[in-house]
Amino acid sequence: MDIVRTVAEVRTAVAAARKAGRAIGFVPTMGALHAGHISLVDAAKADGTFVVVSIYVNPTQFGPNEDFTQYPRTFDADSAACRAAGVDLIFAPTNAEMYPPGDQSRVRPGPLAEPLCGAFRPGHFEGVCTVVAKLFGIVQPDIAYFGRKDFQQARVIEQMVDDLRMPVRIATCPIVREPDGLAMSSRNARLTPSDRARSLCLYQALCIARDRLGAGETSTGRIVAAMRAHIAAHADIKVDYLSLVDPRTLESATLPAPRVLVAGAIRVGDVRLIDNLTVGIDG
Ligand code: AMP
Numbered sequence: 001m002d003i004v005r006t007v008a009e010v011r012t013a014v015a016a017a018r019k020a021g022r023a024i025g026f027v028p029t030m031g032a033l034h035a036g037h038i039s040l041v042d043a044a045k046a047d048g049t050f051v052v053v054s055i056y057v058n059p060t061q062f063g064p065n066e067d068f069t070q071y072p073r074t075f076d077a078d079s080a081a082c083r084a085a086g087v088d089l090i091f092a093p094t095n096a097e098m099y100p101p102g103d104q105s106r107v108r109p110g111p112l113a114e115p116l117c118g119a120f121r122p123g124h125f126e127g128v129c130t131v132v133a134k135l136f137g138i139v140q141p142d143i144a145y146f147g148r149k150d151f152q153q154a155r156v157i158e159q160m161v162d163d164l165r166m167p168v169r170i171a172t173c174p175i176v177r178e179p180d181g182l183a184m185s186s187r188n189a190r191l192t193p194s195d196r197a198r199s200l201c202l203y204q205a206l207c208i209a210r211d212r213l214g215a216g217e218t219s220t221g222r223i224v225a226a227m228r229a230h231i232a233a234h235a236d237i238k239v240d241y242l243s244l245v246d247p248r249t250l251e252s253a254t255l256p257a258p259r260v261l262v263a264g265a266i267r268v269g270d271v272r273l274i275d276n277l278t279v280g281i282d283g
Contacts, residue, residue, distance in 0.1 A: 001083045003090045007138050010052070010091050014139060017050035017088070025049025026141030028132060030057045032072035032186035033081045036176040040145040041085045043173050052139050053082050054091045056098065061127030067270070072189045091139065098134060107133045109156045115250050116152050116263055117274065120240045125156050132157055136168055144168050149175045149183050151261060151276045152250060175275070177203070183275045195268045201234045202266050205242060206277045209262040213279045218255040220244045231266065240265035240272070247278055
């Protein structure tokens with residue numbers, strides 16, 4: 001496994017892999033890797049690709065009052081995990097490599113980026129689209145792997161790739177959870193033990209929604225109220241949103257519906273956590 005920090009080095013390694021007849025699989029990450037990230041690597045390996053993982057905490061997708069500086073950075077453990085998982089190349093660029101002096105272009109997503117997290121993190125998905133477009137231009141992958149943990153992000157990227165005619169296939173992979181159901185997240189490392197225990201109420205609220213949908217409930221208002229009531233029983237948790245939406249358009253769901261995305265975001269202390277369930281697939 002090679003670890004490189006420049007665009008030129010990526011291009012050389014990828015060109016060699018292509019010359020050897022390999023398709024290029026790409027897993028973009030911000031590091032602090034866990035089993036959720038590795039599941040994406042496993043999917044890329046299963047497809048037989050030359051696997052490139054990027055590790056880069058992208059400043060443009062963080063708002064001024066967000067956790068860019070506190071975001072966990074664990075490069076040595078990350079590279080060991082990548083090596084163990086059979087990654088072929090790690091691209092860990094500097095900010096100067098990704099946003100050199102004079103850099104000015106940005107990729108602005110459309111309405112898919114407006115609801116859910118978009119409503120609470122202005123500019124977030126523009127930062128995501130911009131860095132992913134740059135990374136696609138650098139790595140030129142055949143397939144790029146995204147987790148459904150960040151469901152809206154995956155939809156926004158799928159739309160960007162369609163709209164900008166980027167020659168890459170987007171593969172989405174299931175959410176990997178801790179044994180008790182908490183969605184794995186790099187930010188979980190920032191939770192105190194008691195906040196970690198309280199955080200589980202988000203997944204439990206999603207399960208309440210799934211069960212109500214399964215029982216034939218057709219009022220989104222009643223479902224969201226039940227989710228809120230569950231979370232309200234847990235002190236010190238602020239809800240950003242709890243929503244039932246169409247998984248394609250991310251617009252409010254009209255029940256009954258064959259597939260519903262139940263998504264939520266909470267703040268536990270200063271840690272923001274997101275999770276979702278697609279009822280009709282997962283549930
Ligand atoms: P991040 O490092 O948080 O930017 O995430 C990098 C990629 O890993 C994204 O495509 C995420 O959706 C994916 N990912 C993060 N957590 C999980 C998880 N628990 N299960 C599956 N994929 C995940």
